[in-house]
Amino acid sequence: MNLKTFMRGIHLREEKELAEKSAIRRVFPEGEMVFPLSQHIGAPARPLVAPGDQVRMGQMIAEPAGPISAAICSSVSGKVKAVEPRLTVSGEYKEAVVIENDGLYTPVDGFGEPRDYQSLSREAILSIIRDAGIVGMGGAGFPTAVKLSPENFEQVDFLIINAAECEPYLTSDHRLMLERPDELLGGIRVMLRLLPNARAVIGIEDNKPDAVKLLSEKCSGDPKISVQPLKTKYPQGGERMLIHAVTGRDINASMLPAAAGCVVQNVATAVAVYNAVCRSTPLITRVMTISGDGVSTPCNLEVSIGVSHRQVMEAAGGLKGDPEKLISGGPMMGTALYTLDIPVQKTSASILALLHDPVAANPSTPCIHCGRCVAACPERLVPQMMQVAADHDDFETFEKLHGMECIECGCCTAVCPAHRTLTQSFKYGKASVNRLRREAKAKAGEKA
Ligand code: SF4
Ligand code: SF4
Known part of the structure; x- marks a missing residue:
């Protein structure tokens, strides 16, 4: 295999064997469903329903509230109970539409009907993707219609499908590739229609040889789609790492991938595009991996967006x-949970339950200047110096050290023999710099 990759990064224990053979199983929710209005990058969606309203499955219950925002569609039929703040995966209370599921799944008119994308204009396809509420489902949650319509869309020559799934434990994209390859390729063809001068490359880590083989066979007759096997290395699925591995081009934090002629979408997002455009089905479900040594039956489940993490965990036995640690998302970039009573969002790729929390077991000690963090950093940063700056609120130095280029991948923290909580410091440093920039901008606006 001709494997491509990026510089540095780390090799992790994959732990994928726990769930990778588990075929996707659909789970139907019961009771209350919670749809936070902000489950994407950009402005929170604007609610279109009020308490007492009756809604159907697939109905838009909140509309995009600006150019960078996303619609939300109900995954069930039932009655709106409330529009009120609810606890979300971020640990914050956010405004949400709460629906009592009637268990009937009565769809909106036209739900599921086949549609020929080739008869649709570019604007019509983008409008369907926007109304379907599709966002990047790999974790970032950037509205997909916006990502697919950069100003220079005619200069985009690469549509890169992120099929690396490089975080340990996660197997939902792997299962989608094996079980729904035609939907994936269908979604890619729809997106290629929006990027007329692009060719698609599906980047898959070589720890998924069955997916590489199947998709290579499936797209062998299509000159515009190919599979690129990638070295299994973390964080191969990081947008900048993937672009570098596939095209040899580099971008930094201030550039959009389109500036390098690339648009990157993940596997689940491509499948969602196919369902919306070719099957008149908005984004109302997603596939999640439920895994870890603290889960009775590790598996991959297709769940309704809005269902509680607790119901999903119960469906996995x-x-x-x-478990000492519960995580939403992967162990490297996911969010630690202190309760399962929060709703599944469009970006909820997994729930992990780990019997032992490695962070709690290894308290932080002083830096021994071994340089391992530098050798691991895929952004070629100097984590030990950045941490000193961030921890002393010296954000000027943090910026000079290119701290804003940190992608919060956690490689430095994972290799540190002193168990320094480096990534945590960088999240704080980046958030502080962004806050200071916003304050400076507001001040400049006041003066003008
Ligand atoms: S890996 Fe840890 S101990 Fe080594 S230089 Fe980096 S911060 Fe210091
Ligand atoms: S978390 Fe940031 S500093 Fe650490 S390895 Fe990743 S990109 Fe580099």
């Missing part, structure tokens, strides 16, 4: 033992 519930917790096993007394």
